[in-house]
Amino acid sequence: MTYSQNHFQDLIAHCKEYGYIFQSSELYDGLSAVYDYGQLGAQLKKNLRDEWWKSMTQLHENIVGIDAAIFMHPTVWKASGHVDNFSDPMIDNKDSKKRYRVDHLIENFADELKANGQDQKAEDLLAAMDALLAKDDFAGLKKLIEENAIKCSISKTCNWTDVRQFNLMFKTEFGAIATDNPDDNIVYLRPETAQGIFVNFLNVQKTGRMKIPFGIAQTGKAFRNEIVARQFIFRMREFEQMEMQYFIRPGSQMQWYEYWKAERKKWHESIGIPGGMLRYHDHVKLAHYADAAVDIEFEFPFGWKELEGIHSRTDFDLSQHAKYSKKKIQYFDNDIDPTTNKAYGNYTPFVVETSVGLDRLFLTIISLSYAEEKWTKEDGTEDSRVVMRIPPKLAPTKLAILPLVKKDGLPELARELMEDCKSSFMCFYEEKDAIGKRYRRMDAIGTPFCVTIDHQTKEDGTVTIRYRDDMRQVRIAMSAVKNIVMDKIG
């Protein structure tokens, strides 16, 4: 698929116009990199979340789901390494005072080079950046920026500060108890949902009598004080993650890492993302907890970017929580190890994690779905429409029920159909405006099926079903509508 030049900007405007996504606190001129999902966006987001939840929990007998609190004991973040390590190298432009994440600044410049046909130069630059990031060579990164004359997008100058680390966690105060040390009351807004799973490992393993290998899944909000938060809902300060921690025997991590890497790509394809628009990108610089990591990237309208991360997290997190909580966090494995002929015994499980951003998945689906179409009709005149080709099983509204006119008993028949269908899937009833206009509105919000009730319905009980994707119209029995839609969204 090739995107049109203005695809992304048009999509953003469309999302606002039709109630998918609004800027947060727009009434007060908005809050940067925070967004609200409108009536259709909230439903599409829920459908995506449900699809992930079902695939993880219902379709895997050994994966269970939890819902941990956002607030956690502050020591969790000390143990996890986030207090000391969850930071990005930043650089400030001295003239505009704008702060950039170093990798984003260089990547954007590489994108500009590519857009100007200098692909090899861009690749060399990115390779040099990766090597410097892997060594935490901040002086080298600054030199790379200066040598390539990378400019600030606001001041257009190369007047840069040194590269420094900047922690991305939001802090707030907990409770109302005044203490001598203000740090006593600090809690963090979780920057990842994963820690809620790690600290509940023993609870879930024991109460669920889980046997390794097993997984714990969770969806929920995460917060990061991103410095360069942009590209709409791609990089937000408040976002939602869908994470699964898979607890395994030490030593089996590469096998499970490869397994989940393949499984997750297959899952994305199963919800309608073309395989050709997904690729793997191995991490060069590993996070403090990982011994292997890969991104599943999607080709967004602004280039290839991370959609999901698969990380082999070793026993880092469970060991750290054992150390900081002074509690034993281990698993007794009574299966027989064929190499020793003895039970595997006690160990700290290793973890392979899958972590996808729900908002990024949302952006992926709407980027793929949005289309502006033009064609010549049989009579030679031009026609056009904007359509959201959202896969039917994900679409916020599945069926529009449209009486042709507001009289002659047609609304009553339409209401009958509405009553029959609405407990099975999302329906939308509308009787205002010409039918063509109503179809176009349903195309624009991505409703895959419309049914029109007309005078013939009264005579023979048939209706017209219109398919969004090819605009085909077929006469069918009204009594067949529900099953046809159920079949297509199943």
Ligand code: GAP
């Ligand atoms: N627990 C591991 C973890 O959090 P990550 O690669 O930092 O790993 C996982 O984040 C996923 O969360 C990313 O692949 C992305 O989809 C999503 N994500 C991360 N930061 C985000 C942000 N600022 N806005 C939206 N989504 C984000």
